[in-house]
Amino acid sequence: MAASGHQGLFAFDGDTFYWHFQDNHELDHAAWFKSIGLPASGPGYDALLRGKVNDDIDTGQITVGFYGTAYLSNRRYTKIVDVFQLEEDRIVEQMLSEPY
Numbered sequence: 001m002a003a004s005g006h007q008g009l010f011a012f013d014g015d016t017f018y019w020h021f022q023d024n025h026e027l028d029h030a031a032w033f034k035s036i037g038l039p040a041s042g043p044g045y046d047a048l049l050r051g052k053v054n055d056d057i058d059t060g061q062i063t064v065g066f067y068g069t070a071y072l073s074n075r076r077y078t079k080i081v082d083v084f085q086l087e088e089d090r091i092v093e094q095m096l097s098e099p100y
Contacts, residue, residue, distance in 0.1 A: 009028075009032055011038065033045065047068070049076070064077075065093075065095075
C-alpha cells in the first residue's frame with residue numbers, strides 16, 4: 001500500500017511539475033489551480049496535462065488517471081511514481097474523460 005497521504009492531484013505545465021497530496025478527494029483541479037496560480041477554467045485549463053493518484057484499498061490497485069494526453073511519457077510517469085512514492089507493481093494507468 002502507498003504510504004498514507006501519497007495520493008492526490010498532479011499537473012504538468014510544460015516541463016513544470018506540480019503535485020498536491022491529499023487524504024480525500026474533496027479538492028478538485030480547478031480549486032487547486034486557483035490556489036497555485038494556474039488557469040482554473042477555459043483553454044488554459046484544458047491545455048494542462050493533469051491527473052490524480054488514487055490508492056484503492058479495496059482492490060489493492062493504485063490508479064494514475066490523467067487528462068490531456070493518451071498516455072504518460074516515461075519521464076512524466078517516473079516523476080509521478082517518485083513524488084508520490086508509488087509501488088509500480090500496483091499501478092494501473094488510466095486516461096480519464098469525465099469532467100474534473
